Amino acid sequence: MNLWPKRNNVGPNRNIYRFPLEALDAQDGPFIQSLFLTNVSIEPHLVICGFMRLKKLHLHRVHIIGDLPGLLLNCSSLEDLELIACSGVTDLNIPHQLDKLRHLLIRSNICVQMVEFRVPDLSHFEYQGDVIPIVLHGRSTLEEVTLKFHNALFDRDNNRALSHAITGIPSISTAKVLNVHTQMMEDRPVWSSQVHKLTRSACMFLNLRHLTCRITIFTRGSNNHARLLLAHYLDSAPRLETLQLHMSYVVAGGSHCWHGEQASFHMYRLDRLHEWVPFRGG
Template identity: 30%
Template sequence: MGLMALNRRMSTQQEQQRNHVRIEADNGWNASSLSKRNSPACQQDHSHGGKKARYLGPDLPEDIWCHIHSLLPMKDAARTACVSHSFLCSWRSHPNLTLTNETMCPKTNLKTVGPNVITDHNNKIGRVLMNHSGAGVKTFRLEYFVPCDAESYHCLDNWLQIAVTPMIEELDLVVWPKEATFSSQKRKEAAMFNFPCTLLSDMCRDSIWNLRLVNCALHPSFQLGFRSLKRLDLHNVHITGDELGSLLSSSFALEWLKLVYCDDIVRLEIPCLLQRFRFLEVFACSGLEVIENKAPNISRFWFTGKEVQIALGESLKVKNLKLDHSCSISYAINTLPSSVPNLEKLTINSGREVVNAPMAPIKFLHLKVLSINFFGSYFHRDYDYLSFVSFFDASPSLETFRLYVGRQSTYDSFEGDSSSLRRITERCHGKLKSVKITGFCPQKSMLELTCHILENAVSLRHLTLDASPVNYRCFGNISRGKCFPMETTYIREAHKSILAVRTYIEGRVPSKVKFNVLEPCSRCHAL
């Protein structure tokens, strides 16, 4: 029987039993009040008002019904527990508990409401967990909103004691503090929940494979020794580099590590014993100075933040790399070809460039996809986009090029004769097939870069020029909402860019190239 048919049958049986059994549930699905009527043996029969009520489902073994119930989403599982005593029993050991704003109060944004709503939200979570035996929990996701009058995290400690069992495989804990902590200084000063490390060590060191902590402190005073941990995600977690290193050194199955706003880490070292380690992402860890990877099989490295010392070790297997810091273009050209020689995909995000892209001393022999994203308005008005040809020269295998230019400060629009545009001769970018420039503007060097691609990319098949400095478009589809807002000045600049494309670019496009020019959305950005 399919799950949808099962739910429909349950609804019919609930209607039939309405005169016999009165079900009281909080918000239409909380099964806490039913626990008083549930017999220890989870019998199908019970009396109410001198009458008998019986669950009329197919005669299947109890373990099969429990398995069916475990496959339902948590809210549906709770609803069916209100109908069936058999399901009420399995609800008490449901393996997947997702107690978040979305599942508990989907119509309320708890980050913006008063303390009474948050207290009610936490009380609901408490009732669910108190009616759960704790047995069999494999996935536990919890969003805890700290009440304004709370001076401790006593409730949160108790809930974790219930849910974190020797069977748990995934733990995702988000603690929302009383006040938002955006700056690094405020994050350091904020009182945080100190996650009980002994709970992890005693209960789930052999079972847990996915651990995500947000807005917590993690200070292990002993080696935790996660034997099955594959993914570790720490977001605004107070942990030092030595503490993290101790944790990593005993997590031999680790494959994936993400660190976001972990400002206490000064030196990050990935041990060589992590043979399965593949992916490292570091985002805006303000105290970080050194990243040293010794794991031999890392293949993806994403970094966002201030420029730090990066040593990727034996990085022959690194194929996907993302850099996001000021002047990252020059850094990438001068450093990466020798340190990651087998790189296939490179993404560069830069908020400031003070010099043009230099010539590459060594080639990216295997680079196939290059994305360069300029964010902010801190670029010199005379930045030379034609200098990106050095990337093309250094990348004989390049197939895809993406350039995104955000809203710029003032620049000089080119209005002269096309014969005055610079040309770099004797180039052949033989494998370049697809090019897209978002935020295209009639700056002379950008026109020169586009013309250079058309003249030297002999395998080019797709060229897209988007005059809007935004990534999101509705394309006139009302169901997708509206485009990202643009000021009238930028809309006018986009129309000037379209005119420049028609004047200097369109006539140079070979017939074999699919040429696409994206104008500002007529529905959202009409003048």
């Protein structure tokens, strides 16, 4: 279901249709298995009981007013949950277990300051947004995790995103595949403030087999700090088999480009190393 307004530039907080979730309450029992809502507002609450068979819930640009945890409490069969560019919720803290949830995607949600889910059988998790606390309670079932941090350039500590992805979310340490996308600004040697955080990591990625890092660095000169930092991290993933390192250096205030040096990491289980390092002037 897509209720996109005809006129352009309508955000999720104004001039949008309020979708009546209570209209889906069937008198003869729940029947909805998939629900896709786009560009509407909803007012979820605990007494809505028409979603006991719901397996897939996608909310894109939805303004949420009310009790989202209460709605999810009634989604006992939910396997796939996507929240993209939604507003109205500051803490995505779901206090009860979503026993059957396998896929969780949270992307570019407005004003969200915390994510906490109880998902014992989650296999795929993707988050895109600001650097915030993320906690996933559950057993060791994670197959793949993707983290895309933005707005890092405007933070006071604008180089903390990679460190947060690696050491700040212990609940993803059971993942077999980890993809990290981030940007950083180099007003000073970027990585000097980060190495100590990685060398004292509180968790080991014992199941990690494949790691992909895509990092864009806004800088004033060539350096290899990023590779040195990543080398410190690799000790936390003793079973890593494939590392893909994609690094883009953007020259601030200049028009010249340069080529970086190739890096190699020697680990017991590391079978393949792929590195792609483009450089471009700004």
